[in-house]
Every structure is written in C-alpha cells, then in structure tokens.
Amino acid sequence: MAGPEQWARVKKRLRAELGEDVYTSWFARVDLEGHDDGTVRLSVPTRFLKQWIQSHYRDRLMGLWQRECEDVHRIELTVRGAMRPAARKPAEGQQRAVAASRPAGDTRPIAIAENVGRPAALVGLQPAAAPEHKAQGGTQENDVLQGASLDPKYTFETFVEGDSNALALAAARQVAAGGKVNFNPLYVHASVGLGKTHLMQAVAAQAKASGRRVLYLTAEHFMYRFVSALKAQSAIAFKDTLRTIDLLLIDDMQFLHGKQVQQEFCHTLNALIDSARQVIVAADRAPSDLDSLDDRVRSRLAGGLVVGIDDPDYSLRRAIITNRVETVRASYPNFSIPEGVIDYVARNVTASGRDLEGALNRLIAHNQLTGQPVTQEMAEATLRDLIRSVEPRRVKIEDIQRVVSKHYNVTKADLLSARRTRTIVRPRQIAMYLAKMMTPRSLPEIGRRFGNRDHTTVLHAVRKIEELAKADNGLAQEIELLKRMLDA
Numbered sequence: 001m002a003g004p005e006q007w008a009r010v011k012k013r014l015r016a017e018l019g020e021d022v023y024t025s026w027f028a029r030v031d032l033e034g035h036d037d038g039t040v041r042l043s044v045p046t047r048f049l050k051q052w053i054q055s056h057y058r059d060r061l062m063g064l065w066q067r068e069c070e071d072v073h074r075i076e077l078t079v080r081g082a083m084r085p086a087a088r089k090p091a092e093g094q095q096r097a098v099a100a101s102r103p104a105g106d107t108r109p110i111a112i113a114e115n116v117g118r119p120a121a122l123v124g125l126q127p128a129a130a131p132e133h134k135a136q137g138g139t140q141e142n143d144v145l146q147g148a149s150l151d152p153k154y155t156f157e158t159f160v161e162g163d164s165n166a167l168a169l170a171a172a173r174q175v176a177a178g179g180k181v182n183f184n185p186l187y188v189h190a191s192v193g194l195g196k197t198h199l200m201q202a203v204a205a206q207a208k209a210s211g212r213r214v215l216y217l218t219a220e221h222f223m224y225r226f227v228s229a230l231k232a233q234s235a236i237a238f239k240d241t242l243r244t245i246d247l248l249l250i251d252d253m254q255f256l257h258g259k260q261v262q263q264e265f266c267h268t269l270n271a272l273i274d275s276a277r278q279v280i281v282a283a284d285r286a287p288s289d290l291d292s293l294d295d296r297v298r299s300r301l302a303g304g305l306v307v308g309i310d311d312p313d314y315s316l317r318r319a320i321i322t323n324r325v326e327t328v329r330a331s332y333p334n335f336s337i338p339e340g341v342i343d344y345v346a347r348n349v350t351a352s353g354r355d356l357e358g359a360l361n362r363l364i365a366h367n368q369l370t371g372q373p374v375t376q377e378m379a380e381a382t383l384r385d386l387i388r389s390v391e392p393r394r395v396k397i398e399d400i401q402r403v404v405s406k407h408y409n410v411t412k413a414d415l416l417s418a419r420r421t422r423t424i425v426r427p428r429q430i431a432m433y434l435a436k437m438m439t440p441r442s443l444p445e446i447g448r449r450f451g452n453r454d455h456t457t458v459l460h461a462v463r464k465i466e467e468l469a470k471a472d473n474g475l476a477q478e479i480e481l482l483k484r485m486l487d488a
Helices: 004-018 020-026 047-056 058-068 092-100 137-146 166-177 196-209 219-231 235-242 259-274 295-302 314-329 339-348 353-370 376-382 384-389 397-408 412-416 422-438 443-449 455-471 473-487
Strands: 031-036 039-044 074-079 186-189 214-218 247-251 278-283 305-308
Touching: 004 020, 004 058, 020 047, 039 047, 047 058, 047 074, 047 219, 058 074, 166 186, 166 196, 166 278, 166 305, 186 196, 196 214, 196 247, 196 278, 214 219, 219 235, 219 247, 219 259, 235 259, 247 259, 259 278, 259 295, 314 339, 314 353, 339 353, 339 376, 353 376, 353 384, 376 384, 397 412, 397 422, 397 443, 397 473, 412 422, 422 443, 422 455, 422 473, 443 455, 455 473
Parallel strands: 039 074, 186 278, 186 305, 214 247, 247 278
Antiparallel strands: 031 039
C-alpha cells in the first residue's frame, strides 16, 4: 500500500540519484495527495512544474514507486490551485463558495490564497491555469507586468542593518532611489533566511511608489510566464513588454532552468542593461557557482555588482530580535522580554533571521496563550527542540575548493582544469573526497562542480584518498585539519 513512508523513501532516492540542486528545483514542492486502486496521486504548485516532471521524470518516478509498491500502475499528477505552505487544504465549503462566485463556464482550478507564514519570494505566484492570451495588447501588457505580490512588511524601514548586510543594503537603497545606473545588474546572493528577498521587495515597493515601471518575479514565475506565452503564440508581445520596464527584479535565480528560457532571459537582460534600465537578481549562491546556468548568463550576471550577505553575527541577531519585539508591542502593549532572554536567543539561534523570527513567535504564542511572563526558564523549555535541532553550518563545495586551494597554494581554476601534474591532481582528489564526505551532493553533481568530470572520476578520487589516508598518517592528519578549517 502506497503511503507517506513510501513517498519519503521515493524522495530520498530521487535526491540521491538526481543531486540536491535538481531535486530542490523540481521535487521539493511535490506533495502526496492520496493513493487507491494502484494509483498514486501527487500534486505540484504550477502547471509548468507538472509538465516538466511529466516530460522528464515520469518513467523514473514510476520505477521508484513500483520498487516500493508493486501494485502501483499509474501516477496522477495534478496542479494545486496556488502555491501554498504545507498546511491545511482549503475546506470544501471554501471551494464551493469560490466556485459559486465564478462566471459560468469558468472551469479553471480553484485557487484559495493562504499566505500566512510563507516565504515572501513565493507569495504571489499565479494559479495553475495559464494566463489567457488577450486580443488587446494593453491587457496582455498588464498581465505581464502584474508580477509576484509584495509583502507590505518588507520595507527598508523594517530591514535591520549589520556588518554582514551593510553593502547589500547600501546598493539596494541606491537602486531604489533611481537616477543614474552605476552598477547593472545588481546581484545579491545569500543563504536562506538572510534577507535577500526582503531587500528585493523593499526596492520594488519604493520604486513603484516613485512611479517607475517595476516587475518583480521569481525565476520559476518567469519560466512559467515565458512557456505560457510560447503556447499562446504571444512570445513576441511578452518579450517586447518585458523590455519596456524600468526595473526588473528576479528572485531565486538558482531555479532558472531550460536552455530556451535561459537564452530569452539573457536577451532580456542585455536589452534592459543596454537601454540603461536596472536589473536586480537574487540567488542562494554567487553566479560562478550556478552550474545550471548557461555560461553567457553567468558571465552577464557576474559583470555587474555581486554582493553577498553573510550569516548574521551576534550583534545583528540581537538587533533583529529587539526590532521584532518593538513591532510586536504595537499589537500587544504589555508584551516584554527580559534582556537576558534576548541574549539567550541571540546566542543560541544562529542560523538565520527566519529562525530568529520562529523562536520569537514561539515565545509570543506561549505568553499570549498561557498568560505566563517570558522568563529564562520558559524560553529554555519553549525553544529546547529548536535549539537542539539547529544544524551545524552546512559546508558548500565552493568552501571546500577555496580552503583546499589556499592550503595547497593552487587556484580554483587549477582544481577545475584538465591539468594532470601531481601538484594539482592530489589537491583535486582531496577536494573531491571532502565534497563527498562533507556535503549531501551526489557523485555526478560533484563531478560537474569540478570541471564537468564524470562521476567515475569522483569515485576513483574518493577511494584513492581513503586508501592513502589509511597508509599515510600525515595525510590523514592533513585531511582532519582541512575538515576542522571547513567546520570553523
């Protein structure tokens, strides 16, 4: 019988076979909806995602499911009404109410918005049904320019500045102010929850308020809009409209896939920059590390100002909590947190601003629901599982390449090159070994990150270093040193 446990194992195998980046792009938001009579029902947030999985991964999905449940003979993939968090489904009464208010003959999937708690970068994605091609150019233009919704809380006033984000904030403020374009595109990269989406939406909101033509999209939304335009035979109008805007903001660039889509994005990027229109792009890593992107796109993105946002230090984490507490007091005037508790949270919840928000929400909920004051003891009890579950800093392949290059006095280009001299081969093998041991990346993905090498080359390197480390105590100590440097 197919069920959640089987689905969890299928996803685990997909992640192992496809690699973390591909899995995250296409399967992270696939949900198991049900199973009966040999049919597994899965749902996805967008029609584009459904079509992509059906075209590229249908047989693989069927094979993995049949390994778990021999009676599975069909996979039914449906589109959820709109992107939503992993929360309750719309009640049947809500669906009937929405259906009753729709024009006769409208058979598109029902979309009920549930935005509470969602990452802002995903808010505002359109319902599964593709936008209808309008006969009048003006209506078509309005559809294109609608973009993703902006969260009114994400403004420059609510963004907390610190050493780790000061440069990104200064660049974003200058772009939002308009005027002469000094750096284009502006590329902001950071891990999840460090504020890049907050900055993007703050720029978009201020620019819109000043009367500029602004389009804010996620990369997935851009792909969906472009594919829909191709199907509606309105691609030319779509591209022409994109090139008339003053400010284009693309979030989650790491999810931009497909050769044709990337080519069109590159053409749009070039057209906007050449006409002195501003472009801002955000992603979870630097352009050089986006292996799924076409070389021309990476080169164009790297040609502007590339700014990273680092993990928040203690002082910034404390400032974020203090700022959030002041905001909460507008709704709950009697709410307060002792300085000692603020210090406790700032020192123990270290991953991101989003985790700090979650920790503070727990304290607020406990205080409001039980009437108990926030104390050190209450905070320790309420946040115990959160603090215990905080994972150590995730090591990235680019971190490994940087540390190994510096330790062995070679360049990253050497590690990725085809050179076979001993002074290059050994550091390269050690870097591949560390990538396999310290990251969740698959062998094929590691190979791609090391100059598009085959996965068998990576496997050989891993086994070679394992054998040498067993026989050579000096090499074993050297590898342990590199591991400590990466974990620091």
